[in-house]
Amino acid sequence: MVVFAGQGDARRSLSLLWRAEVAAPPRVGPGPRPRLSVDAIVAAAVAIADEEGMAALSMRAVGERLGRTAMALYTHVPGKSELLDLMYDAVHAELPSVYPESEPDDWRAPLTAWAGEVLEFYVRHPWVLQVSQARPVLGPHEYANLDTLVRLLGATGLPARTVRRLVGTLFPLVQGSARTVADARRAARATGSSDEEWWAARAAALTELVPDFAERFPAVVRLEREGAPDPYPEDAEREDLPYPEREARETFRVGLGVLLDGIDAARAGQGPATDTGRP
Amino acid sequence: MVVFAGQGDARRSLSLLWRAEVAAPPRVGPGPRPRLSVDAIVAAAVAIADEEGMAALSMRAVGERLGRTAMALYTHVPGKSELLDLMYDAVHAELPSVYPESEPDDWRAPLTAWAGEVLEFYVRHPWVLQVSQARPVLGPHEYANLDTLVRLLGATGLPARTVRRLVGTLFPLVQGSARTVADARRAARATGSSDEEWWAARAAALTELVPDFAERFPAVVRLEREGAPDPYPEDAEREDLPYPEREARETFRVGLGVLLDGIDAARAGQGPATDTGRP
DNA sequence: CGAAGTTACTTTACGGCGTAAGGAGTCGCA
DNA sequence: TGCGACTCCTTACGCCGTAAAGTAACTTCG
Incomplete structure (x- = not known):
């Protein structure tokens, strides 16, 4: 009818993402009362992804978890990729x-604390790292986190250009x-022994198939021999964690x-590496 | 028959990965002459992934590109995930x-050159970034690249432990x-205008749905206003590149x-941030 | 020289996926 | 009271990876 023609897609996605902000009309109109909601769908999908991983996330699985069919979801959500955006945000x-x-x-x-918090967040929801960011999601909570990081980086006093690049x-x-941490944790969960068996079989086959490994990749071999040892005293607090995860966290x-x-160096010099205008 | 029972899987994968190293018997035995080879299959699969992206990579597509059926591949390659490993390496x-x-x-x-080379490599084959590394591939060429990086990092004189962590x-x-660069490039390819339209629709919908955006995310807004401008003189050489890609490369x-x-700071101090043993 | 055995590849089929199309039942309002 | 809007279901299509079984080419052995 009016001018809004054609742009329905972007509007639909974004109004779902920002739905809390948009004044929600308190539900009138005809039709059966909905037994499903966007929030319930997103929550179920997140639960599946958290518990069983991204590969187990299907429209049918989400529907089943809610006691509905897969197609019922399409009344509330345009499709799987939009659902992923909603989960992500x-x-x-x-x-x-x-x-x-x-x-x-x-x-x-504060920056260290931010990074640590985001690390734990990704470890809690490793599937988030698999959501394609080819096109940004543009949701409110992602923006909030970005805003926080920019604010913390702003405290360094570095110019906006540099801040922008440090974000990236x-x-x-x-x-x-x-x-890495998530992989280490997953490996630790996997029956313990079975994962070691996997490595053992791998290593045995490798040394058999590539007897000259040590000569061909001397640096790697040296690193594996020398780089791995002694857990640090600081990590005593974390002694509960299995070794690979401690390693990953230390990295x-x-x-x-x-x-x-x-x-810090860029701040001190106002930037040999960050200010690209040569003297 | 003999002792090798059970571990066939790891051996099969690894001997495919390292097949060039293993002395290849010059083909005898009965049966029709093979019209397909592991190398041809891997090359076709890589071509598809390069040209049409990971989503377009299916066993049927690879078979079709070689004038065979999908099932013909299974004679030479155990399955899709092993094919991915082979492509990766x-x-x-x-x-x-x-x-x-x-x-x-x-x-x-040398380290800067290495990073630049690897960047170009990933930009040429962006699908490589989507190959799950939950379990490492352990192929010869990946090891070679790792060995190179470790060697270059070794030249810093830092202890092996630190080198190990810098790799990560x-x-x-x-x-x-x-x-980011690959996304920028893909966006630039996409008809040019259509991608701008996408952004325009998005931005219009955003300002309509979230009128108080600027108040809620002041740091982000300020960054977008101040952080973006003037391409640097150094990038004159790259003036051919579209702006988003120049931005990404600058980042x-x-x-x-x-x-x-x-x-450098860690080297100078032998490490306030890298050596974790407190004095 | 022909049968047997091995190998490369094809055909068919199964159970999954995302989702288009159409139908059934429920409710507010004219 | 019935119309129209609405939610949810059933069915179906064309993809996917791959298991199973069949066919044809080729070497080797009797």
């Missing part, structure tokens, strides 16, 4: 937005670590520390 | 292993940037630079 609501500074002008502690650096770092700590050191 | 053969130093003891230039930091960084450069600055 919904879980991001778990992330806090306030990170106290331990002392005035302390940007490092911090996210992959945390995500990469989260993937995260070190990587983040190095990056923050680099930010 | 095959393309890694493109990565060089020698990165010259510009001057003696220069670890920074550098890969996600490059992969994250590669994802990569800056992020990597900051991380290398952090490594």
